[in-house]
Amino acid sequence: MxxxxxxxxxxxxxxxxxxxxxxxxxxxxxxxxxxxxxxxxxxxxxxxxxxxxxxxxxxxxxxxxxxxxxxxxxxxxxxxxxxxxxxxxxxxxxxxxxxxxxxxxxxxxxxxxxxxxxxxxxxxxxxxxxxxxxxxxxxxxxxNPPPVEKKIKGLKTGADSSIAANAEAINGKSSPAEPEDGADGQANAEVDESEIPDVADRPDDDDDWAVDVSPEAVKAREKALSAQLKNSLILGGQEGEGDGDDDDDADSPYGQLKAWIGESREEGLDEKKVMAKVKELGIEKKHKAVLVISEALFTEEVVKEIPTYSNLLKAMVTSEKHQKALLGGLERLVGLTYPSLIPAVPKILMAYYQEDILEEDVAKNWGTHVSKKYTDKETSKKVRKAAGAFLTWLDEADESDSE
Incomplete structure (x- = not known):
């Protein structure tokens, strides 16, 4: 961050x-x-x-x-x-x-x-x-004062405090304050010694610091580290794998992109500014970047705005996975952000289609498979149902071509 x-x-x-x-x-x-x-x-x-x-x-x-x-x-x-x-x-x-x-x-x-x-x-x-x-x-x-650290009653700081903390952890409660006794001034707290593990039974502290340097252990650690690096670097992942809500995480590059779009809207946005920001975040080839843009960049005037950003979308939508992310952003845009746009779904799809951003096969496949990947199932179903006119038009166009 x-x-x-x-x-x-x-x-x-x-x-x-x-x-x-x-x-x-x-x-x-x-x-x-x-x-x-x-x-x-x-x-x-x-x-x-x-x-x-x-x-x-x-x-x-x-x-x-x-x-x-x-x-x-x-x-x-x-x-x-x-x-x-x-x-x-x-x-x-x-x-x-x-x-x-x-x-x-x-x-x-x-x-x-x-x-x-x-x-x-x-x-x-x-x-x-x-x-x-x-x-x-x-x-x-x-x-509403700030929280204060809890203190253990009847005990001094230093070694006595750590003893008391251990006793509290064992007994599940604080030790009551006891009067001081003897020349050393230590409290006469009664502790059930049967509950304290014998010294011989306690794990050796050095074990926590020991590192297994055998060839097998080194290989195992390298394999684990490689997997972690792969998960962190391949932000897009495979569809259905590692494809969670990283775009909603404010710390992720997708969360930063979404926040930046919201903040920069009043100053005015254009294709060059958006692409420069996407490149700055290093996500210009990621399909999740397309998801964020199609969800956050457009407003209720999305049908008019698509031609304005067509070159940006053409540059970023380079595969079927990118097109699916584009449609996922559409589901969020009309299903969650602007529900009043649901009747306009056919026009939005047509705008994408006419700008050569969305392919016919991808649109048909999307329209016949309800998914809860980007929204809840009911919203997904509602958006696809609204897209019926566009999908019917595609079918009729295919029939006329075949004739």
Whole structure:
């Protein structure tokens, strides 16, 4: 994943504090349109803050509702907001609620006092700086403080803590605090020795570090590594194998392409810009790149837009697999993004056909085989049913040719 300096005003490439580039994904339409930040958890982890804090900050600053789906790791802001706007707001959040007020270092932790004051304690310089108590996010932080590491009661730090942790793991609960006893001041915690493995039975720690260097073991490791490299490099894979939802992963090149198209739409897109981005990501020959483009590039004016991007599509759609991906993107476009386009499916297919992007045999095969590869089965069936007029036209054209 691409990373940037936490302080974007610092140009030093050796600046040690990094975070992922904020990505956005627009979902829904009309009153239900929303902006999802797919990598919010990664950004929050880099800032040492709960992901709910920056998400809530976005909502406050934009006057929008937010939805925190922590179990599914989805952080949503209602409305359509481009990534550039949210990145600027993230800079404000970092300045107000992360950076030390003295040294501007992001190594800070919150200290919430009994009087409901929130301070940033800097681990780097030791300074303490207050956050803006007038900001609504401060109220949210006080009501939803960051998680605190659990401490084991009745035990000191150091060796006693590790002993207690082991005892807690064995007994399934914390050891109660006991009064100190004897000159050494150690706690008189009672531990059932029968549950502790004998020293002779414990695995030797050195075994964890030992590496089998026999020829057989080396060959086995090389084979495993080769398989991993193959899976990571062959992004397209075979149809039906390794063909999951990598295009929906924000960190993948396909996720980056989809996000870039959404962000660049307002500035204006053309074939050269899109192809340059595809080449930059190294996926110009991948059929999944065609899937993303046919799903994300077009709007409700897709019939008029296909001729505009015909040269781009001709350059990228070079095999039957690419054509199937093109049709998969069509299923997502009309079945999920713009359901109102379903009646226009024959016109869209005709536009692809007339631009020599879609072949007759591929279209017929697609039209007669319902699949849940790109959408759910019901949506797939609905789109193919709508394509009936175009498929009938192809059949009639074949009959007239044979006559």
């Amino acid at each position: 691409a990373s940037i300096n936490i302080r974007r005003d610092v140009d030093d490439k050796f600046y040690r504090y990094k975070m992922p580039v904020l990505l956005t994904k627009i979902e829904g339409k009309g009153n239900g349109i929303k902006t999802v930040v797919p990598n919010m958890s990664d950004i929050a982890r880099a800032l040492a803050r709960p992901p709910s804090y920056p998400t809530k900050f976005f909502g406050i600053e934009l006057g929008a509702q937010v939805k925190l789906e922590e179990k599914s790791d989805r952080y949503i802001v209602s409305g359509a907001h481009d990534a550039a706007r949210l990145r600027d707001l993230l800079d404000v959040f970092i300045d107000k609620f992360v950076l030390c007020g003295a040294c501007k270092n992001p190594e800070t932790v919150y200290n919430i006092t009994k009087t409901d004051d929130v301070f940033r304690d800097c681990k780097a310089c030791g300074a303490r700086s207050a956050v803006d108590l007038r900001h609504k996010l401060t109220t949210y932080i006080i009501k």
